[in-house]
Amino acid sequence: AAQEGFDPEDVEGAIGEAGHGPLPALAIVGRPNVGKSTLVNRIIGRREAVVQDKPGVTRDRVSYEAEWAGRRFKVVDTGGWEQDVLGLDASVAAQAEYAIETADAVVFVVDSTVGATDTDEAVVKLLRRSGKPVVLCANKVDGQSGEADATALWSLGLGQPHPVSSLHGRGTGDMLDAVLEALPEAPAQSFGTALGGPRRIALIGRPNVGKSSLLNKVANEDRVVVNEQAGTTRDPVDELITLGGITWKFIDTAGIRRRVHLQEGADYYASLRTAAAVEKAEVAVILIDSSESISVQDQRIITMAVEAGRAIVVAFNKWDTLDEERRYYLEREIETELAQVAWAPRVNVSALTGRHMEKLVPAIETALEGWETRVPTGRLNAFLGEIVASHPHPIRGGKQPRILFGTQAGTKPPRFVLFASGFLEHGYRRFVERRLREEFGFEGTPIHISVRVRE
Ligand code: GDP
Ligand code: GDP
Numbered sequence: 001a002a003q004e005g006f007d008p009e010d011v012e013g014a015i016g017e018a019g020h021g022p023l024p025a026l027a028i029v030g031r032p033n034v035g036k037s038t039l040v041n042r043i044i045g046r047r048e049a050v051v052q053d054k055p056g057v058t059r060d061r062v063s064y065e066a067e068w069a070g071r072r073f074k075v076v077d078t079g080g081w082e083q084d085v086l087g088l089d090a091s092v093a094a095q096a097e098y099a100i101e102t103a104d105a106v107v108f109v110v111d112s113t114v115g116a117t118d119t120d121e122a123v124v125k126l127l128r129r130s131g132k133p134v135v136l137c138a139n140k141v142d143g144q145s146g147e148a149d150a151t152a153l154w155s156l157g158l159g160q161p162h163p164v165s166s167l168h169g170r171g172t173g174d175m176l177d178a179v180l181e182a183l184p185e186a187p188a189q190s191f192g193t194a195l196g197g198p199r200r201i202a203l204i205g206r207p208n209v210g211k212s213s214l215l216n217k218v219a220n221e222d223r224v225v226v227n228e229q230a231g232t233t234r235d236p237v238d239e240l241i242t243l244g245g246i247t248w249k250f251i252d253t254a255g256i257r258r259r260v261h262l263q264e265g266a267d268y269y270a271s272l273r274t275a276a277a278v279e280k281a282e283v284a285v286i287l288i289d290s291s292e293s294i295s296v297q298d299q300r301i302i303t304m305a306v307e308a309g310r311a312i313v314v315a316f317n318k319w320d321t322l323d324e325e326r327r328y329y330l331e332r333e334i335e336t337e338l339a340q341v342a343w344a345p346r347v348n349v350s351a352l353t354g355r356h357m358e359k360l361v362p363a364i365e366t367a368l369e370g371w372e373t374r375v376p377t378g379r380l381n382a383f384l385g386e387i388v389a390s391h392p393h394p395i396r397g398g399k400q401p402r403i404l405f406g407t408q409a410g411t412k413p414p415r416f417v418l419f420a421s422g423f424l425e426h427g428y429r430r431f432v433e434r435r436l437r438e439e440f441g442f443e444g445t446p447i448h449i450s451v452r453v454r455e
């Protein structure tokens with residue numbers, strides 16, 4: 001009965017909407033004050049200014065969704081972080097590096113009223129070496145008279161400079177046309193499992209939770225194969241590590257091993273790095289220091305991984321330090337603070353003693369399995385039919401919305417589209433998600449549910 005009123009064309013439409021794959025990513029790179037944030041705002045069509053963000057303030061979101069000429073893409077915003085900590089060149093270089101790691105194409109913004117500086121030239125070198133498509137934005141060309149300044153930027157050797165006024169919108173359309181030409185339809189993800197490569201793990205967590213200790217522990221006990229350098233001039237970024245007889249790719253181990261304990265104000269840099277690792281990974285192993293209270297920063301990192309739609313394992317490290325009392329309070333904290341990932345497999349480990357290291361791999365495998373689970377449409381609808389019969393939506397305003405039909409539009413993470421006869425309340429959606437998990441597993445994975453209302 002759940003299929004009543006089902007129109008296959010609607011399903012097609014909904015899948016097109018909700019089931020889109022990952023979007024290609026565009027990074028905006030350039031020196032401070034060239035107008036990156038202004039440009040980002042212009043591209044994403046947002047009024048509230050990203051510009052107002054204080055440098056050094058941790059921002060959770062580093063990417064936004066945008067659309068131009070009917071194509072959707074992500075804009076990776078690398079602007080606005082503390083340059084004092086690392087120095088101007090290093091901060092801009094790090095930003096470019098991040099963009100190169102995560103983006104499918106780059107917009108390089110130059111202030112045409114200033115012209116090309118040494119820092120600009122240094123970024124050009126990084127960009128060239130990356131091989132990523134680059135669109136050159138000659139910003140602050142507010143009128144005809146600025147066109148000559150833009151032309152001068154041919155000297156950077158990045159091809160045509162696009163004269164733009166991010167402030168007023170002048171020329172942004174032409175530049176975005178060029179961006180769409182440079183941007184692939186889908187993210188490259190050349191390291192994808194489709195190619196049979198090793199599964200990708202991001203080991204994340206706030207400073208001092210024990211990431212590098214854990215990495216050393218697992219790497220020392222097993223053979224370590226060091227990868228070639230991935231486009232940059234520094235230490236290897238990712239490492240292949242064999243665990244439980246399987247080779248895994250640990251993302252950005254250089255960032256973990258380097259152990260640069262950045263000062264305050266550099267949180268944003270750490271958060272960029274974490275976001276970049278999460279973007280590249282399939283599964284995030286989130287490390288929590290069980291000897292300390294679960295913090296806002298822990299939560300923020302978890303939210304980042306959940307929002308990125310990654311498979312998730314939560315590892316409570318430093319288990320060797322716990323006494324009865326701390327253990328008691330930790331369990332209470334987990335219940336209240338970590339409810340958003342109550343579905344994630346949990347391991348209690350000690351990087352120091354090696355406790356329960358062997359449980360890490362099964363937990364990762366469980367999470368990846370949930371992440372890739374596909375429920376056949378027939379089974380899903382039999383299940384939805386049962387829900388509708390046993391737990392109907394509450395009556396609102398004399399009407400009772402009903403789930404008519406559903407389909408799983410995608411995996412990694414699982415995405416569902418439900419067709420309903422009316423608006424489904426948040427609480428009811430949560431209930432459906434909980435029942436889906438009880439019925440089909442989905443351990444260790446976020447689930448997306450979108451609802452389409454049929455008039
Ligand atoms: P960011 O540090 O690269 O993100 O630069 P912002 O977007 O914060 O811009 C720096 C300053 O340049 C701000 O005062 C902006 O209003 C100004 N600005 C940005 N784009 C333009 C533009 O196209 N023309 C002019 N005249 N000013 C601009
Ligand atoms: P990172 O900043 O997340 O890479 O953390 P580190 O691996 O540098 O660890 C921070 C501190 O915690 C170091 O002093 C480690 O020796 C200590 N540590 C890491 N794991 C454990 C553990 O399982 N038990 C104990 N007691 N200390 C640990």
